[in-house]
Amino acid sequence: MINENKYSIREKLKFFDCNCSIGRVVYPYLMDVFSVEDLIGEMDTAGIEEALVYHTVAKDCHPFSGNQLLIDEIENFNRLYPAWVVIPHYTGEMPEPKILLKEMKKNNVKAVWMYPSEKYHSFSISEWCSGELLFALENARIPLLLNLDSVTWENIYKIVNNHRNLPVIITNCGYRNNRYFYPLVEKYKNLFIEISWFMGAGAVKDFVDNFGSSQLLFGTQMPGYTGTSAVSLLTYADISESDKKAIAGKNLKSLLKEVCYE
Template sequence: MDLFDAQCGALATEPGRTRRVAVDELLQSMDDCGITGALVRVAPGTLETDVDLANRRLFDACKPHDQLIPCPVVVPNSAGDLPSEEQQAADALANGAGAVWVRPSIDDWIVADWLCAPLFDALEAKHLPVFADAGMIDFHTMAAIAAKWPRLPFIYAGLHYRDQRKLVPLLRNFPNVHASIGSNYTVHSGLEHMVAQGLAKQLLFGTGFPESEPAAAVMLLACSPVSDADRQAIAAGNLVSLVAGAGR
């Protein structure tokens, strides 16, 4: 089974740690777990405040490795100090990005039409999937932007084992939202329940590396009682399709 990780990162550090997470660590971990591809962000992201530098390092780090697809950060140019939203989307695609990451609370913006509509308009125009973390974009906000930009695919990650009651209707109502089953989605019988609801096409394998142990996510998917076809779609097929559609 191919595994394509929708929720992982490297190159950054976090409070309490003394070194950055190297790309080699990510590659080693992928090898250990049989993961053949990864959508990579600069993570952990809390101390990475220089978006331009972080994105350039991410592109450079991914370039030698075909299995690593960059997912750079984009920020609304609401104060006029950044490249235009169109330019950011174009730069991402030119550097092989398969998706982009929005992180409002780290980059000090809020999800409001009057502030960030130009960003989502530009991303939708390029059909560039958006990675959103539930820790920064709550379910209300996720639903609102998924409704306003229905042709823009979203990868919703950082979900919690307590989220099932919100997650199922979110996916059912917004087919452009795709959920990562990486940390901290650890629900007993949750995956098979969502598959039985016909949501397999909206589920993505993810690990939560470097914060979480990747083997945990692999075990969750590999051992869930779902059909081989659904398992393979979740493991890689769905994300491969999303990434392949970027810029088209």
């Protein structure tokens, strides 16, 4: 039998999930989960306290519509924090960066997603297209979340290299990516990896042993995916309790605290 005294000093980790959404999707799978209440239910099942959320309409239809829906729908839920989806302003669909940041401040939005590539919002993440927006985000220290299926590692390298004060969070970073991002994580402290798919055997411990815990962030992709797996990936990890706490939520909280709109 397990000696439970060995674990008695452990407290439940406080999870702050950086990769959640609300909103209906075109292709639901197994169950229809889309509302704020649905997400909260999934969070409770997994034991996750807080989450940074975007709206699927902002990703799958248009940022302008989805971002406003997000603010309206999570207004009464103090466990959820808004993350907007943004695009460059040149077509007039999104305010110029200066105005955008004012809107974000007004709505207490402290993180953004960008979905470049033809698969999503069909714009370039390169400087000639997104540079002005990236500089504005960098100046305000607003974390930028990028789904790995929307950017290349070459582009991620350019962003973290050109914008050293911009926190860049790579989400959905699968277990076959270590050889790409190890050299980047070592060099660029503004690069963060979200762990929902970071699941090669021993990957969390190896990352922490090599780079410390400050550049790993807890994420789940709820409600489309279960949060239970990411939870036990971390709770059973062979790393210190302080490292677990950092990854579970402290790192994300620190990033959001550093946001300065002015």
